[in-house]
Amino acid sequence: MANIFEVKDLKFKYKTNQENVLKGINFQIKEGEIFGFLGPSGAGKSTTQKIIIKILENYQGNIFYKGKDLKDYKQDFFEDIGVSFEMPIHFSKMTAMENIRFFQNLYKKKADVERLMKRVGLWEDKDKMVAEYSKGMKIRLNIVRALLNSPTMLFLDEPTNGLDPANAKILKDLIREFKVSGGTVFITSHIMADIDQLCDRVAFIVNGEINVVDTPRNLKIKYGERRIKIEYKENNKIVEKLFSMEDLGKNKEFLNTIKEKDIETIHSGETTLEDIFIKVTGVTLDEKQ
Numbered sequence: 001m002a003n004i005f006e007v008k009d010l011k012f013k014y015k016t017n018q019e020n021v022l023k024g025i026n027f028q029i030k031e032g033e034i035f036g037f038l039g040p041s042g043a044g045k046s047t048t049q050k051i052i053i054k055i056l057e058n059y060q061g062n063i064f065y066k067g068k069d070l071k072d073y074k075q076d077f078f079e080d081i082g083v084s085f086e087m088p089i090h091f092s093k094m095t096a097m098e099n100i101r102f103f104q105n106l107y108k109k110k111a112d113v114e115r116l117m118k119r120v121g122l123w124e125d126k127d128k129m130v131a132e133y134s135k136g137m138k139i140r141l142n143i144v145r146a147l148l149n150s151p152t153m154l155f156l157d158e159p160t161n162g163l164d165p166a167n168a169k170i171l172k173d174l175i176r177e178f179k180v181s182g183g184t185v186f187i188t189s190h191i192m193a194d195i196d197q198l199c200d201r202v203a204f205i206v207n208g209e210i211n212v213v214d215t216p217r218n219l220k221i222k223y224g225e226r227r228i229k230i231e232y233k234e235n236n237k238i239v240e241k242l243f244s245m246e247d248l249g250k251n252k253e254f255l256n257t258i259k260e261k262d263i264e265t266i267h268s269g270e271t272t273l274e275d276i277f278i279k280v281t282g283v284t285l286d287e288k289q
């Protein structure tokens with residue numbers, strides 16, 4: 001697959017910063033993939049997204065979109081992309097449909113709004129004022145907005161943040177459908193469990209630097225450790241023990257445990273992307289923000 005984006009030695013500093021917020025990052029996004037940009041709050045995810053969608057300028061390094069320098073694109077670039085920001089912004093005193101029409105008029109290419117609004121379950125509520133929408137509805141409206149111009153590439157900044165499981169599923173299904181229809185996706189998140197199964201490749205970013213870029217599968221093979229968790233009762237207390245699956249049949253402690261203890265549960269667990277992130281970067285993710 002060809003690269004749709006190439007980012008080379010990207011450095012960036014906000015005017016008020018002493019140090020670079022991005023310290024020379026490199027990555028490529030392949031055409032047709034879902035590329036995850038993962039890291040804790042303050043790592044530089046939103047800043048990177050803003051730079052590669054041409055909202056922040058004055059960066060150092062080189063960025064190529066479809067083989068051409070990003071700096072040489074004008075309005076044509078915005079016709080080609082769809083964006084959802086971390087904080088959804090709508091006109092709250094207008095109806096959802098009035099919002100959609102307003103934003104759709106900014107583009108030459110126009111998607112089928114009725115289909116999109118039905119797809120996200122908002123068609124019935126299309127004439128309600130956005131002020132009356134719940135948070136989940138606003139986020140779904142935001143994704144419709146990102147798709148208004150039938151973009152070839154989607155940029156989603158923390159799209160699952162604060163979403164309940166039902167809304168998160170709608171969003172993830174939409175992202176997968178977008179990919180199946182040929183689209184490319186850049187998605188940032190500090191909540192890895194949300195996008196673990198969604199991304200074709202992920203980059204780990206911490207403190208303005210990228211540690212790793214790989215497929216979740218390769219990362220799990222390389223850093224993952226398959227383990228068994230056993231819980232047993234001892235002196236009226238539940239005791240938890242972890243065993244590596246390597247040579248389990250020869251592990252005396254494991255064999256003694258299952259022979260002698262009063263077992264309550266046995267589970268085998270795959271290493272999650274989050275476990276790997278912590279292992280590779282040494283940084284724990286803050287899930288509260």
Ligand SMILES: Nc1ncnc2c1ncn2[C@@H]1O[C@H](COP(=O)(O)OP(=O)(O)O)[C@@H](O)[C@H]1O
Binds near residue numbers: 016039041
């Ligand atoms: N407008 C701004 N002015 C100055 N510093 C900023 C601005 N926006 C973000 N930062 C700083 O840049 C760093 C990266 O922020 P950001 O890209 O928003 O991180 P993330 O999206 O990974 O949480 C943080 O230290 C943040 O405080």
Ligand SMILES: [Mg+2]
Binds near residue numbers: 045046047086157
């Ligand atoms: Mg952010």
